Every structure is written in C-alpha cells, then in structure tokens.
Amino acid sequence: MRVVQLITASVAVAAAVAALAAPAMARADQDPAVQGRQIKVGRDHADARVPFVVKRSGEALVDLAAAAPGTDWAVKGAESAVVSIFVDNRYATDLVVSGDQRLPRQLALGALRAGPHLLRLHFADERSAAGSASVLLDRVKVTTYAPGGSDYLALRYAPIVYGRNLSELGTPYQNATTDTPLIAWHEARPGTAPGRTKLTYSVVWSNEDGGTNTPALMARWGRTTDIEWVYDVEVDERGNRVPGSDTYQAANHQTLRFAGRYEGDHALLETCTSNNNMCDKVTDPMRFFLSPLQTRPADQPREHLMDTNPWTYQIMSEEMIREGKIEAASETAPATPEVSDQRNYLYVALKKTTDRPNTGSSWVGVSVGVRLKSGGTVYLSNHVDPTWSIQRDDPAATTVELPPGTTADDIQEITANRVVVGTDNGAVVHVTGVKRGFFLGQDYLPQQSFLTWDGDVTVDAGTPSAVIWRR
Known part of the structure; x- marks a missing residue:
C-alpha cells in the first residue's frame, strides 16, 4: 500500500x-x-x-x-x-x-x-x-x-536560476550532488537616474568546481563556498523594470545585457560554468527559486549571509570532505597551503581602506596574522602567497589556519600585515575594524564570535605590520 x-x-x-x-x-x-x-x-x-x-x-x-x-x-x-x-x-x-x-x-x-x-x-x-x-x-x-513595499519589489524581480549540466562533469542533475545553491539575497541601491533603484541579486553555492582553487578560497575569501552576484535590474519610481537595464554575470565574470525569457517579472538564468556564472538561455531540468528576501548590513562582508545561516558552513565543509579537498590529518601542518580540517581555522572578517586605487597587476593587500600564547610563530592568512592577501576594501572575510585543537583562549594577538603584489605603489592601508572571529565547532557550525575590534591602525612601507588585537 x-x-x-x-x-x-x-x-x-x-x-x-x-x-x-x-x-x-x-x-x-x-x-x-x-x-x-x-x-x-x-x-x-x-x-x-x-x-x-x-x-x-x-x-x-x-x-x-x-x-x-x-x-x-x-x-x-x-x-x-x-x-x-x-x-x-x-x-x-x-x-x-x-x-x-x-x-x-x-x-x-x-x-x-x-x-x-x-x-x-x-x-x-x-x-x-x-x-x-x-x-x-x-x-x-x-x-x-502584496504590492507597495520594498520586500515585494525585491521578490517581484528575483531571478530563477536553473541547474548546471556541464558535459565535462558527466552526470545529470549536477546541483543535487555538487555546487548546490544554498541561499540568496538582494541589495538595493540608487540607480543611474533620479527615482530609480538598482536591485542586485546574489547566490551562495556550496562550492565551485572550477575557478579559484580551494586554498586560495580560504585565504582570499574566508570560505570554500562560492558567492556570486547573478542578476541586477533597475526599476523606476513606480516599481516597474526600466527596459534594457537588466544584466547578469556571464562566463569569465563578464557583465552582459539580459536577453532571455521571463516568467512573469522573473528573469530565467542558468548556471553554465564550473565556477557558477550564468547564461540567459535555460536547458537544465532542475531549477532553484531561492528567496532573496535577506539582505546584508553595509558594514558586513558578503559572508555575513552565511553567518546568519550557519548550516551553510556544515554543507560547505561536508562537500570538501567528500570531494577529497581536505588534507589527511597525518599530513596537517599550518605552514603549508593545503586545506586541512576546516575546524582548524580562525574565521575573521576585516574592515580596511587603501589610500589609492588598488587594481591592476601591482597592488597592496593585507594578511591577518595570529600568534598563540605557546610560541612566537605568526600564522598568516595568505600562507606567504602575496596574491592570496585581501585586496578589496569592502568588508572582507579570510581565514587563518592554526594547529589542530587551537581555541580562542590560546590566541595571544592578531596582526594586520601589509602585502605587496608586483611593484610597491606606496599605498597606505588603514585597518579600522574586525567584525567577527570564530572557530567551527565539532559539528562544523560556527561557534560564538569572540573577536570584535574598532579603531584605526595604519600599515605602510615603513611599518608593514601592526597589532590590531591583543589578549
């Protein structure tokens, strides 16, 4: 029966x-x-x-x-x-x-x-x-x-993201086993003309099978999920789409005009690269209509959406285990760049500004250093690879790999370190806040943050390292 x-x-x-x-x-x-x-x-x-x-x-x-x-x-x-x-x-x-x-x-x-x-x-x-x-x-x-509120507006134009069916991965229904979409959110900002609002929609996937490698994800972004904006659109003062204003993030992180179909006011997109960029033609049988109602405070990194949905860290860690991207416990060494058990990392969100444009092949970034009570070693978030330091001036997340079993009580001090990529352009970096710092528990869920700090510490060519937190 x-x-x-x-x-x-x-x-x-x-x-x-x-x-x-x-x-x-x-x-x-x-x-x-x-x-x-x-x-x-x-x-x-x-x-x-x-x-x-x-x-x-x-x-x-x-x-x-x-x-x-x-x-x-x-x-x-x-x-x-x-x-x-x-x-x-x-x-x-x-x-x-x-x-x-x-x-x-x-x-x-x-x-x-x-x-x-x-x-x-x-x-x-x-x-x-x-x-x-x-x-x-x-x-x-x-x-x-119902119509009339900002929540309605954000929901009205939320995109529908179809699944991924790349031939090189060789399996159907790929998002049921890898790089699955977890959560979405929106951000609203002024548009390009008075009275207009620009709505931007982003998605968190459990990982990216292509693109940035796993150690660099942990160092540069503070997680192994993939977070991408997928679609944006401008609406007028009446809440109607401005014709021709909507764009999407296409392969190679290009921004292209959306020329696909709509379901009502919802643009139809498809995940069509191994690093979760979009196409505006849909063919996959799976689809994901995630609620974008969440948003993030302006002073928080994008990873704040993971912090407020802590189960995403569990899924992130489990995918790394299944895909063999975690080094064996017997080979774990914090000094090496290979990713160890993700419970060995301090998850930090940093706020900083750089006093000149920080783009191109030469730029100045910041790494986070941690020194424990037990010795003089400074463990660095970028594993001494300059390109893995934090480049962006938005609030930014990173991780610092520490010896297995390290707890918050073991940490003596945390430093900000100026890192030069290419030719030193003389940039001065002001570090003005630490938004949170936590470890993952045995269940891979974030533990309570024990680390917040506000101030203004300067690192420059003459003073490339400064303590931003000390016990």
Whole structure:
C-alpha cells in the first residue's frame, strides 16, 4: 500500500477560510493552514498536497524545515534527496535536502492571486541519491507580500536560476550532488537616474568546481563556498523594470545585457560554468527559486549571509570532505597551503581602506596574522602567497589556519600585515575594524564570535605590520 502523510483538504481549507476573516497584515499575509504539521514526501509514494488560501495577491514565499534521513552531503552516492515543489501544477522550484537534521529553508513561489491554491510536493526519484527514501518537512508556512513595499519589489524581480549540466562533469542533475545553491539575497541601491533603484541579486553555492582553487578560497575569501552576484535590474519610481537595464554575470565574470525569457517579472538564468556564472538561455531540468528576501548590513562582508545561516558552513565543509579537498590529518601542518580540517581555522572578517586605487597587476593587500600564547610563530592568512592577501576594501572575510585543537583562549594577538603584489605603489592601508572571529565547532557550525575590534591602525612601507588585537 502506498502511504504518504499529507494535510487533508477539509481541515486545511477550513483553516484557510477562517484566516480570510482575520484582519489583513500591513506587510505580508501568512497562511496558517499549512503551519504546524509534519509532511513526509517519499519515494514511490503519492505526492503530498497542501491546500492554502492567499488573502491578497502578491509574491509568495514558503518557509519550511527539511531533513532527508539516510543522506549525507559528505558521502559520495548518498548526497541528497530532492523535492520538486509545484504550485497549482506549475513547477516552482527544487529543494535539495541533505542529512537527518532539519534545516530551515525559504523558497520563492512567484506571483499568486488571491484565492485558493495547492502546493504539491514531489519526491524527485531520478534527482535523489539511490539510497534516499523520504524527506520530512515541518513548520511549513506560506507568506505573500502584496504590492507597495520594498520586500515585494525585491521578490517581484528575483531571478530563477536553473541547474548546471556541464558535459565535462558527466552526470545529470549536477546541483543535487555538487555546487548546490544554498541561499540568496538582494541589495538595493540608487540607480543611474533620479527615482530609480538598482536591485542586485546574489547566490551562495556550496562550492565551485572550477575557478579559484580551494586554498586560495580560504585565504582570499574566508570560505570554500562560492558567492556570486547573478542578476541586477533597475526599476523606476513606480516599481516597474526600466527596459534594457537588466544584466547578469556571464562566463569569465563578464557583465552582459539580459536577453532571455521571463516568467512573469522573473528573469530565467542558468548556471553554465564550473565556477557558477550564468547564461540567459535555460536547458537544465532542475531549477532553484531561492528567496532573496535577506539582505546584508553595509558594514558586513558578503559572508555575513552565511553567518546568519550557519548550516551553510556544515554543507560547505561536508562537500570538501567528500570531494577529497581536505588534507589527511597525518599530513596537517599550518605552514603549508593545503586545506586541512576546516575546524582548524580562525574565521575573521576585516574592515580596511587603501589610500589609492588598488587594481591592476601591482597592488597592496593585507594578511591577518595570529600568534598563540605557546610560541612566537605568526600564522598568516595568505600562507606567504602575496596574491592570496585581501585586496578589496569592502568588508572582507579570510581565514587563518592554526594547529589542530587551537581555541580562542590560546590566541595571544592578531596582526594586520601589509602585502605587496608586483611593484610597491606606496599605498597606505588603514585597518579600522574586525567584525567577527570564530572557530567551527565539532559539528562544523560556527561557534560564538569572540573577536570584535574598532579603531584605526595604519600599515605602510615603513611599518608593514601592526597589532590590531591583543589578549
């Protein structure tokens, strides 16, 4: 007998009708009909069907917590189970789920009119690991954002990113096992003319199979995920797209005019390089409609979105283990550039400014140094490779590899070090803040940050190193 746990239509619709009588929310409407129940979506089982009612037309999101018993992102062949989500039989998004622990996810469903709707949850057998049998979902909540607010605007133009199907990787449904999209966010800035707003959308992938190598990712970016802006668009004072204003990040990090198709106001893009750049023609069967509702404070690095979604560090670390990108424990040495267990690293976010343009083949960067109480060795974030130092003046994340077992209490001082790439252009660097510093715990989740600092320390040709924190 085929069995599936689902919300019965009579109970759900009754609750939804009752919700229609409730006062309208100013910003968004949450449908209580799909809250508080666990749903099991199983292989060879009927799809789970969840009726709900939208009180006001708008852009819809679904929040949920998801687990896939028996899957493990760190184990080849057992990576994930995939749920394909449909709204009124319209394919909305895939959800890649890994591990026994329920992780919070937020996905977009697109524009929905006021009235009754049906959420259909399908176990995608062919996209899931052979040994996976089910996905457990709870805390399912549908929220609609009506026109008139900044959240609605950000959701209205969010792109839909199709999966990757590179022939050189040789497998279908590639984002179910590698470089999977994890979270997205948006940033809003003034546009190119008065009254315009520029919306930029970015995605965090679990890794990049091409592009920057793993040790350089840890040194230059402070993680082995891949973070890329994918799409931007300008809207006028009425919130309408300015024709011809939307661009996307194409192969080789080019910025190209978008010339593809839209689904409503949502541009359709596809991941078409091994380092997760976009094409504006879509062919892959998988698609990812991640909620871009999150944003980041201006004084935080892009990795702040990982910090506020700590489970992304777990997935990041597990992918490195499965793909053999972590050196053996017996070979671990902090002085070598090879990436060791990612729990051996101090994860630091630095704020700095450089007093002249810092581009081209010659530039001046900064590395972070850590000295422990136990000795005089200074462990450097760039592993003595100048090109792995921090070049950008945006708030920037990096990592410092330390001996296994090092804790916050073992650290004596932290330094900022001026690093010259090419010809010294005489640049002076002002280091003005450390936004956070933490280790990953045994579960690969970030531990509490123990390190913040504000000030103004200068490093120049005459004083190339300065202490920015001392115990």
